[in-house]
Amino acid sequence: MPMDAREIEELIRAALPDASVTIRDLAGDGDHYAATVVSETFRGKSRVQQHQIVYQALKGQMGGQLHALALQTSAGPIAQQDATKGM
Amino acid sequence: MSARDQIASAIAENDVVLFMKGTPQFPQCGFSGQVVQILDYLGAPYKGVNVLASDEMRQGIKEFSNWPTIPQLYVKGEFVGGCDIIREMFQAGELQSHLKEAGVELKQTA
Numbered sequence: 780m781p782m783d784a785r786e787i788e789e790l791i792r793a794a795l796p797d798a799s800v801t802i803r804d805l806a807g808d809g810d811h812y813a814a815t816v817v818s819e820t821f822r823g824k825s826r827v828q829q830h831q832i833v834y835q836a837l838k839g840q841m842g843g844q845l846h847a848l849a850l851q852t853s854a855g856p857i858a859q860q861d862a863t864k865g866m
Numbered sequence: 867m868s869a870r871d872q873i874a875s876a877i878a879e880n881d882v883v884l885f886m887k888g889t890p891q892f893p894q895c896g897f898s899g900q901v902v903q904i905l906d907y908l909g910a911p912y913k914g915v916n917v918l919a920s921d922e923m924r925q926g927i928k929e930f931s932n933w934p935t936i937p938q939l940y941v942k943g944e945f946v947g948g949c950d951i952i953r954e955m956f957q958a959g960e961l962q963s964h965l966k967e968a969g970v971e972l973k974q975t976a
């Protein structure tokens with residue numbers, strides 16, 4: 780049973796409450812999506828670690844029910860006051 | 867030899883290993899094909915391992931790396947990433963430097 784975009788977004792948000800999540804359905808078959816996830820949790824982590832955090836949020840659906848999720852992750856810009864603090 | 871041992875020895879015996887669906891000559895999945903194209907474009911010598919050869923291999927590699935999808939690229943024993951990460955690194959020029967730093971000779975860089 781394929782997954783729908785809202786379900787993917789909810790799972791990611793549950794694990795990353797601060798995340799901004801955008802999901803694009805690539806094929807309309809519930810199996811091929813692209814997702815962009817921005818979260819402070821990713822700061823300082825490698826790309827592999829960032830993607831693993833998202834895969835864990837999807838509770839084993841990745842590679843099973845969800846065949847393809849083109850993933851782009853980032854920690855986003857450093858928040859303004861943190862930037863000045865670091866001067 | 868168990869699937870796990872086959873995986874470990876392929877990684878130990880080759881500087882660059884691509885666990886993929888199909889073979890470099892005949893990729894059987896778009897994502898695997900994309901990484902093959904990138905490695906061929908860079909002229910990076912690599913060993914392709916077809917995980918479709920056995921279910922144990924296909925499942926074993928996911929457990930080995932704690933990564934749920936195929937393809938998976940290893941350089942000097944280290945898991946570098948799947949299709950998204952390899953494409954992102956290639957576009958940023960990071961894959962070229964990562965391979966060079968690992969002592970992998972590239973025939974041509976982008």
